[in-house]
Amino acid sequence: MGLFHDHLLSVVLFTPLVGALLLLLIPRDAQMLHRAIGNLFGVLGFLVSVPLVVRFPVGSSGYQFLETANWIPSIGAKYALGIDGISLLLVMLTTLLGMIAITSSWTAITMRTKEYYILLLLLQTGMLGVFMSLDFFLFYVFWEVMLVPMYFLIGVWGSERRLYAAIKFFLYTLAGSVLMLLGILALYFNYEKGLPPGTTGTFDIPTLLAAAQGFPDSLKIWLFWGFFFAFAIKVPMFPFHTWLPDAHTEAPTAGSVILAGVLLKMGTYGFLRFSLPLLPADAVLRAKIIHILVVLSLISIIYGAIVCLMQKDMKRLIAYSSVSHLGFCTLGIFALTPQGLSGSVLQQINHGISTGALFLLVGILYERRHTRLISEFGGLATPMPNFAAIYLIITLSSLGMPILNGFIGEFTILQGAFVVNKAWAAWGTLGIVLGAAYLLWLYQRVMFGNVTHDVNKTLQDMNAREYATLLPLVALAFWIGIYPKPFFAFIDKPVEKIVQQVNPKFYEQANRALPPAPAAPVVVPAAPAGLEVK
Numbered sequence: 001m002g003l004f005h006d007h008l009l010s011v012v013l014f015t016p017l018v019g020a021l022l023l024l025l026i027p028r029d030a031q032m033l034h035r036a037i038g039n040l041f042g043v044l045g046f047l048v049s050v051p052l053v054v055r056f057p058v059g060s061s062g063y064q065f066l067e068t069a070n071w072i073p074s075i076g077a078k079y080a081l082g083i084d085g086i087s088l089l090l091v092m093l094t095t096l097l098g099m100i101a102i103t104s105s106w107t108a109i110t111m112r113t114k115e116y117y118i119l120l121l122l123l124q125t126g127m128l129g130v131f132m133s134l135d136f137f138l139f140y141v142f143w144e145v146m147l148v149p150m151y152f153l154i155g156v157w158g159s160e161r162r163l164y165a166a167i168k169f170f171l172y173t174l175a176g177s178v179l180m181l182l183g184i185l186a187l188y189f190n191y192e193k194g195l196p197p198g199t200t201g202t203f204d205i206p207t208l209l210a211a212a213q214g215f216p217d218s219l220k221i222w223l224f225w226g227f228f229f230a231f232a233i234k235v236p237m238f239p240f241h242t243w244l245p246d247a248h249t250e251a252p253t254a255g256s257v258i259l260a261g262v263l264l265k266m267g268t269y270g271f272l273r274f275s276l277p278l279l280p281a282d283a284v285l286r287a288k289i290i291h292i293l294v295v296l297s298l299i300s301i302i303y304g305a306i307v308c309l310m311q312k313d314m315k316r317l318i319a320y321s322s323v324s325h326l327g328f329c330t331l332g333i334f335a336l337t338p339q340g341l342s343g344s345v346l347q348q349i350n351h352g353i354s355t356g357a358l359f360l361l362v363g364i365l366y367e368r369r370h371t372r373l374i375s376e377f378g379g380l381a382t383p384m385p386n387f388a389a390i391y392l393i394i395t396l397s398s399l400g401m402p403i404l405n406g407f408i409g410e411f412t413i414l415q416g417a418f419v420v421n422k423a424w425a426a427w428g429t430l431g432i433v434l435g436a437a438y439l440l441w442l443y444q445r446v447m448f449g450n451v452t453h454d455v456n457k458t459l460q461d462m463n464a465r466e467y468a469t470l471l472p473l474v475a476l477a478f479w480i481g482i483y484p485k486p487f488f489a490f491i492d493k494p495v496e497k498i499v500q501q502v503n504p505k506f507y508e509q510a511n512r513a514l515p516p517a518p519a520a521p522v523v524v525p526a527a528p529a530g531l532e533v534k
Helices: 002-006 008-024 031-047 050-055 085-104 113-132 136-145 147-157 162-193 205-212 217-234 243-250 253-278 283-308 314-334 338-369 385-399 405-420 422-447 454-458 464-482 485-502 505-513
Strands: 064-072 077-083
Touching (some): 008 031, 008 113, 064 136, 077 113, 077 136, 085 464, 136 147, 136 162, 147 253, 162 205, 162 217, 217 283, 243 253, 253 314, 253 485, 314 338, 314 405, 314 422, 338 385, 338 464, 385 464, 405 464
């Protein structure tokens, strides 16, 4: 218990890796055993992360569950882990979607099952490490570790154009990673210049980001753009998005769920954690950069939604919807307001829930019909009524219907953007309207009307395993939509800390805008009876 209590983050981080190592010892032809062990460690990975929520001190702004050990002393690299409220929500999203993705693969994957589950579990460890690392060297290792498993998941178990999609994903992500590595090295060596001769530098993230506040703007702007391109490719923002539709469309169902639900959030997490503190101090220069990024975010929102209206493949449509939805997240981030940042973090969780569920639903249809073309479906609500009901809930969740999770995130983001610039919020609202159009039109074509193909008349409705993968996401969609307070409680203080660092004038202006407190009335005690007051 001492190991579990004192090294909880390490236990959560390496539980999937233990499962991957165990699978190496299993004979290659024991497919049922591969599935059983893969699913067992998927569930264990989620269960061991639950104590993080229970033990996390709500309302704290600093890092919790800290673990530090010397790793490569000669260069100052350490094994350093820690999470704040933002990291906590992303870690929980990773373990939950990881478990669900592994469960969804039970019948979908029939070849090379051993390698498949090993790669899924390795990918889980890489993603968790990105959200937990407090050392730049360690962060970069985990960032690169997750690239290799996803490349093979797409390239080996994907659809017809899987090799093209896998190589495109790898090259785009690798190009961004190289730029980020240059930024990390620039931070490291510029910090080391200020140390006494013979002193070893450090890759400690809080230390380097704090030191960067004293760097000249001429250096900070190069650092900012170096990190920006790495994270913009990962999100992806327009115009760096072209790898995403191919990767989503060709990946197996579990790969698409992980890619949309978690991997894209590594980009938005990087913006929050690293890019914002590297903004230049000069107000005019900072405003120009923010304006560029907000415009790119709005283009992503509207362009992604319009392209969705033109798609014939269900999976490709949902892939482009991620470009639009993540545009809202980046809009909230670069509004630099507490509402925008809080809404962005929550919307990242919402997108993982809703879009992850949409990919699971498309996977269910693909297993039955082996096609994703919208024209091949129609009237499915008749043979698959339960599927139609869950699909409707998830569709409404994704388009931002009140009492479901998407509404809370989008409303908070638009509120934060409206405070800064009304036009930003107006253009963002157009994206919501277009989102409702393409999602409802897709649902209408697939679910309503007469059954257009005879083969669809006998399609089986959802089974118990499929319910087990989707019902938790439906429950979370309603929970966040009806009572989001517990989620905001985790992120309010970390967001306040970020805003105080990158936009301190916001709180000064907000305090000046408050009306003065009314003066307390002066109460004159009444004179006792019989006494004359002079």
